[in-house]
Amino acid sequence: MGVVEVGVRVVRGPDWKWGEQDGGAGHAGTVVEVGRPGSSTTPDRTVVVQWDAGARTNYRVGYQAAHDLLLLDNAPVVSIKHPSHICDGCRQQAIAGIRWECSSCFDYDLCTICYMGDKHDLSHPFIRYETASSKGAEVGARKNAEKIPLQGIFSGAKVQRGPDWDWGNQDGGEGKHGKVSEIRGWDNESGRSVASVTWTCGSINVYRVGHKGKVDLKVVWAATSGHIYTQQLPVLGKQEESGSSVEAAVAPSPRPLPFSVGERVRVVVSVDDLRTMQEGHGGWNHKMAEFLDKVGVVHRITDKGDVRVEYDGSRWTIHPQALARVTSYSPGDVVTVITDMVKVKGHQKGHGEWIENMSTALGKTGIVARVYSDGDLRVNVEGKTWTFNPLCVSLAPRSAEYNNTMRANERQDHSTEPAGTSGGHLASILHPLLDSEADSTVVDHLVREAAQGHTQAVGHLLEKQPDKVDSKSSGKTCLQVACHQGHMDMVRLLLDHKAALDIADDDGDLALHYAAFGNQPEIMELLLRKGAAINVVNKARCSALHVAVNKQHAACVKVLTKYGCDVNVQDSYWDTALHDAIGKESVEILELLGNCPHLDVMLRNKRGFNVLHHAALKGNNFAAEKLVLRARQLVDVRKEDGFAGLHLAALNGHRQVAETLITLGKAAVNITNNKRQTPLLLAVSQGHCGVVELLVNHNADITACDEDGDTPLHLALLKNSTTSLTHPTHAPTISQILTDIGQRGFKNNVSLALACFLAQRGCTVTAANHRNKTPLDLINDTNTIDLLQSYTPQAEGGITARMEMDLKALDLAAESLRHHSFDQVSSECPASPSLHPHPGSFSQPVSPARVAGETSQEVAPTPQEPQNNCDVEKAEDHCGDYCTICLETPAQVVFQPCGHCLTCHDCSSRIKKCFQCHEVILSKSTRGNV
Structure with a gap:
């Protein structure tokens, strides 16, 4: 059955009927609570799932015979391991989580990541083992099986703090975002249970995504982590195989317990498993590892049933299930x-x-x-x-x-x-x-001797049985292991005995691949001289060049390019060797590949990235410079989504690459993608101040708007980031603004400093987006408006913007006064408590600079006055001394029908709505002529 444990990762299953609660088909979640009998909130045969997308609710795992979930991965559960099995895809020791065993090949196992990643022959059927003691379930072959993208908190996802967050402001504060760089295990306790996150504030740390049933994160933008064969995953809670307990993850004793005093025993589990098992059973001491391969004698059995074992004078208390009897065998038994x-x-x-x-x-x-x-x-x-x-x-x-x-x-x-x-x-x-010796034993011995470079022994064996030169042990030939180890004399010997150069192992790797893996350039050159195929690919479609580049073996790359390898071969992800080299950042390898005359720089991988796109994405400026000099025409080439290299550099904050593209590549700074986003809009949206200042200094259009009509100023004010500036020298002007506004009470508010910079450079505060919202509509306090106003230019266009900011400030001030006056008028009119105070009972507001901390005197009716007296001579009551806008000329204009007198003749010409009571002005008159 699908293991029902806290911490397992799940996706929607066969009886799902809950719409898009999970974020969509293929979106992952984590079991955070397992139901129990008698519970009113989480009954037996149900679980609570925290979806990566943010929702959290309970689902059926056998309740009313329904199963809503599939088990995606049980590696996050402590001790779910297969200690005696190695993944033949990634070579992971002690496979964590589900083990997939090939039914057609002996001793071929895959972990879940490799199995879902299409390692090995897709036409071969497999058996699925959820735990080390599971009987196994036949799942058939992957060929032609339905698979869907797996999405959620995986490498590349954008995340923010989630439901179990307990880490203060490591993320920069509530609502701040980070990017997942890796999913890995929590030491040796659990597998694929934590995410490494880089936050926009610059901090990097790991957070729980299943470890002990906790989820510290939730998705902002989900990442895709390959595909999954949903029909081959176990149904969570559905009985289909036995032995799914966590205890079964460690190898049990193969003999009956308890042991007898004097019996010879040996530890039969790995160091990691023994360390886990020892909790509560004598504890763990690192010196115990020295005795794992030795035979000990049972000294006594403790009251708890643990075994006291003696090793050459040392005694240790050991969990009984970690031990097995050792029988004394002799020849002839x-x-x-x-x-x-x-x-x-x-x-x-x-x-x-x-x-x-x-x-x-x-x-x-x-x-x-x-x-x-x-x-x-x-x-x-x-x-x-x-x-x-x-x-x-x-x-x-x-x-x-x-x-x-x-x-x-x-x-x-x-x-x-x-x-x-x-x-x-x-x-x-x-x-x-x-x-x-049996034939199989001869081959094992032969390959083992070849791996150790024992040429005399191998030569002797091959003289007797020359037909064994290409035989395999554990899927590998003598030539392959000798090439990997760099035994030149052995390789020459094997080639003299006609060892085949074109034999592949189970992964499709040939001798040339093995030499590349082992960083053996001299061996590679010998193989190539002997006729080895230089461009042959393995089952992942990787050539020896791909291998050498990924391992960063520059000398091997040099040999391959010297012999004219095809640098344009694409692997199963359509990546060329240059794509891989850009991610690895080896300057020497980049030079070697970049100088190849037949390099095709227009090739794209499955994500649509050509090599310059990839350099911009990764921030590899050396590669970007080399590519721009070689192929200037690449600079403004866009992906299917419209992203050019400058978009990618701006979005990811790679200032140096952006500068190279602009200055060396003459990139179009205002190029738009399919969402009408310019590089400047993307840089502002992510708060990359260095890139913003660079783009603006190179004449980027600060009035550009995206498909939603948002300008850079909209985006800066929406971001509202209060973190420190990562690289002040990259944005000297914004850095100075940040210092200045910090002295005015806005400490470390990078987004506001960015907004002030944009306003200073002419980005208007009055531009409305498609929701009819201006940047001013995003501000809710007069101090921020005053600050932004101080950075607005004094030119003609700036005067209009400053007027709008004045009106916005007065609007906010009036709103503040209105709430204050409601309370005071109500308290002064006890004779009519059911009446709302009329706008005429407010005094004239003061300038934005004086609003904070001050209130004007209200004129309220006395208890003896009739109700309508509250409106008597309201115009006269509200004509103050000076215009509330210019503060220079007496207020003379009365707004009708509200009767407020707030401005002089000059300032009243543009006002269409009273900014004290918000009533539309139907007419205006001069005081004294009402």
Whole structure:
């Protein structure tokens, strides 16, 4: 069944009927609570899921026979590991989470990421193991199976603090954004359970996304992390396989417990698993790792059932399930190989390894031919000899009495007995076996000797059996391992014995790939001289050049380019080697690739990025300079979404790349994408002040608006960031403004400094967007308006803007006074408590600079006066001394019908609505002529 544990990652399942609560099909979430019997909020067979998109509610995992969810990944759950299995795709030791085993190939396992990433042959069927003790479920082949994009909190996602946030202002404050750079495990406790986030304020840290059921983040913009085969994922809570407990993640003891005092035992789990198991069972000491491969003796059993084991004078208390009995075997013992292939494969790692033909020995009886010093056994089964971990065999019933050293020696002493006796019969079988090796064992030995560079031994073996030169051990040939290790003499020897250059391993890698992986340029040159195909690709469509670039092996790249490799080969993501080199930032490799005469700079990867786009995205200025000098025509080339290189550099804050594109590449600074966004609009939206100042200084249009009609000033005021300026030297003018406004009470308000800079350069405050909102409409306090007004130019256009800001400030001031006066008038008119005070009861407002902290005197009717007296001579009551706009000329104009007298004749000409009561002005008259 799909493991129901806090922390597992899920996607919508077969009985989903909840619309877009999860953010859409393929969007991920985390189980944060598991239902329990008797609960009114989260009943049994339900779970609470925190979706990456932000929603949080409960779903059915068997409740009323419905299953709303699929198990995406159980790696975030502590101890869900397969300690005896290595992912053959990424070489991850002890696969975390679900293990996928190929049904067609022996000993081929994938982790979930590699399985969903289409590693290995798609036509091969697989078996899914949720835990180390799961029976397994056949899922068929991936070929032609439906798959959908996986989205959520993954690398590249834009996030903000989420429901379990407990980290203060590491993110820069509430509502601030960050970008996920990596999903990884929390030390050795859990896998794929935390996200590394870089915040816009510059801080970098890791946050929980499933670790112990906590979710610190929520998505602003979801990232896509490949695709998933939904029909092959387990249904959460649905019974389809057994043994899904967390305890099963560690290898249990293969013998009955408890142990007896004096028995010989050995630890059978990994260091990481033992460390976890030791909690509450004697604890962990790093010195215990020294005894993992040694045999100890049971000293005593503790009251808790733990085992006290003695190793050469040292004693340790160990969890009983981490131990297994060690039987004393001797040559001639009759043993039976266990039938569980999964267990045998696991036990064989590091003990002779698993050989494909070993499957014929499972469940069969054999004879011990030799006992190695580390306890491993050479066992003959039906004429073939294998090296086995002693945990893979057990004494056959008829030989059980010979399980101690004394009897084994006795039997050897009587090896000359007639064949009819037990001892004589064993010896007669054993004698010819000690000098023979099965074919599979010869190949293992051959490949192992080749990997170690033992040319004499390999040469001797190949003289006897030259047909074994291209045989494989664990999927690899002698030539491949020798190339990786850089054994030049060995490679020459193998080539002299006609070793094939075109044999691939299970991943499609050839000898040339192996040399590239191992950083062996001399070996590569030898292979190329011998005719190795230089542009051949593996199953991921990676050439040896891709491998050398990704490993940053410059000497190997140099050899490949010297021999004329195709630098335009694209891998399964359509990335060229130059795409990869740009991300790795190796100057030497970039030089080598950039100088290739046949380089096609117009090739795009699956995301639509050509190499200059990629350089702008990654901020690789060296690559950008080289590409601009080589192909100036690339500069303004746009992707399908309209993004050119300058857009990408601006959006990601790569000032140096932006400067290169503008100055060296003569990029169009006002180029727009499909959403009518210019580079300046993108830079402002992200608060990249250095890029903003650069663009404005190169004549970027500060009046440009996007598809929503928003100008740069709209975006700056919307951002409202209160963080420090990351690189003050990149934006000296904005940095100075930031310092100045900090002295006026706006400390570290980068967005406001940015807005002041834009206003100073002529960005108008009166431009309305498509929602009919001006930048002024986004400001709700008079101090900010005063500040912005101080940076507005005095030119003719600026006068209009300043007038609008004055009116906005007065509007805000009047609103403030109105609330104050409502309370005071109500308290002074007890005779008519049900009446709302009339606007005429407010005195004339003062200038914005004087509003804060001051109130005017109200003229309120006395309790004895009739109600209509509240409106008597309202014009006279509200004609103050001076115009509230210019503060120079007496206020003389009376607005009708409200009767407020607030301005002089000159200032009243543009006013259409009273900024004290907000009533539309129908007519105006001069005081004294009302």
